[in-house]
Amino acid sequence: xxxxxxxxxxxxxxxxxxxxxxxxxxxxxxxxxxxxxxxxxxxxxxxxxxxxxxxxxxxxxxxxxxxxxxxxxxxxxxxxxxxxxxxxxxxxxxxxxxxxxxxxxxxxxxxxxxxxxxxxxxxxxxxxxxxxxxxxxxxxxxxxxxxxxxxxxxxxxxxxxxxxxxxxxxxxxxxxxxxxxxxx
Amino acid sequence: xxxxxxxxxxxxxxxxxxxxxxxxxxxxxxxxxxxxxxxxxxxxxxxxxxxxxxxxxxxxxxxxxxxxxxxxxxxxxxxxxxxxxxxxxxxxxxxxxxxxxx
Numbered sequence: 001x002x003x004x005x006x007x008x009x010x011x012x013x014x015x016x017x018x019x020x021x022x023x024x025x026x027x028x029x030x031x032x033x034x035x036x037x038x039x040x041x042x043x044x045x046x047x048x049x050x051x052x053x054x055x056x057x058x059x060x061x062x063x064x065x066x067x068x069x070x071x072x073x074x075x076x077x078x079x080x081x082x083x084x085x086x087x088x089x090x091x092x093x094x095x096x097x098x099x100x101x102x103x104x105x106x107x108x109x110x111x112x113x114x115x116x117x118x119x120x121x122x123x124x125x126x127x128x129x130x131x132x133x134x135x136x137x138x139x140x141x142x143x144x145x146x147x148x149x150x151x152x153x154x155x156x157x158x159x160x161x162x163x164x165x166x167x168x169x170x171x172x173x174x175x176x177x178x179x180x181x182x183x184x
Numbered sequence: 185x186x187x188x189x190x191x192x193x194x195x196x197x198x199x200x201x202x203x204x205x206x207x208x209x210x211x212x213x214x215x216x217x218x219x220x221x222x223x224x225x226x227x228x229x230x231x232x233x234x235x236x237x238x239x240x241x242x243x244x245x246x247x248x249x250x251x252x253x254x255x256x257x258x259x260x261x262x263x264x265x266x267x268x269x270x271x272x273x274x275x276x277x278x279x280x281x282x283x284x285x286x
Contacts, residue, residue: 010192013196017199021203023203023216029213029215029219033215033219036222039226050189052236055229055245059229071218078266078276080213096210103203107199118191118194123187123190124190127240130236138242138246139246147250154253155253155256158256158258162264163264165261
């Protein structure tokens with residue numbers, strides 16, 4: 001790993017963290033979605049710098065390409081407006097302080113775990129080949145191939161479930177939705 | 185320097201995860217909350233990749249693959265639920281969904 005790679009690592013780490021803060025700090029969900037896409041793309045660059053090109057490509061294709069498009073599509077479909085400042089959850093300063101305090105507590109806990117895991121200095125494997133060929137060889141080994149097949153069932157179940165949910169055919173109170181079995 | 189890079193990647197993962205958690209607490213738009221969950225999944229993926237690079241094994245990369253698959257399924261079902269909720273209450277404010285019935 002060259003000095004340029006190290007500079008790039010910190011560059012993309014800064015972008016990823018800044019975009020994540022925008023996701024959380026932004027009132028408008030559309031801006032949050034676009035900030036999340038930036039964060040995901042810079043994380044993908046970090047994966048590439050850490051020697052995992054296959055995961056880096058998957059990150060862009062699946063996350064930025066598929067999942068985030070779905071998010072933006074739903075945002076446009078529902079015509080989402082900015083969060084209104086209103087009474088209720090998340091508006092009182094006490095609630096915000098409690099949320100930040102809990103976040104700080106979580107940060108300390110994870111930090112302790114990470115420091116213990118890397119106490120004698122984290123290793124850096126001399127030989128590391130995470131090309132698509134090697135990852136696929138591991139994925140289709142006897143250890144993981146049945147889990148891989150199970151995920152295909154999960155995807156089909158999610159597909160059927162989301163179709164059933166989004167059509168709203170199960171609700172008796174929803175008069176606008178057509179009955180199940182008819183296309184919209 | 186390189187082992188330090190692994191540690192810094194893990195710290196970045198920690199920070200992203202905590203930012204996502206705080207976002208889940210603070211935001212009131214249900215779609216933003218959902219995006220914060222995706223941010224937390226990304227942070228976990230980063231720690232998987234960093235440990236994979238550190239230990240020189242590919243099992244963590246396979247785990248990242250599964251996390252991505254589950255995240256895709258979760259996003260599809262979650263957004264369908266959000267559409268169904270929006271149809272019922274005509275809002276995306278999570279305060280409106282505080283009762284476990286329609």
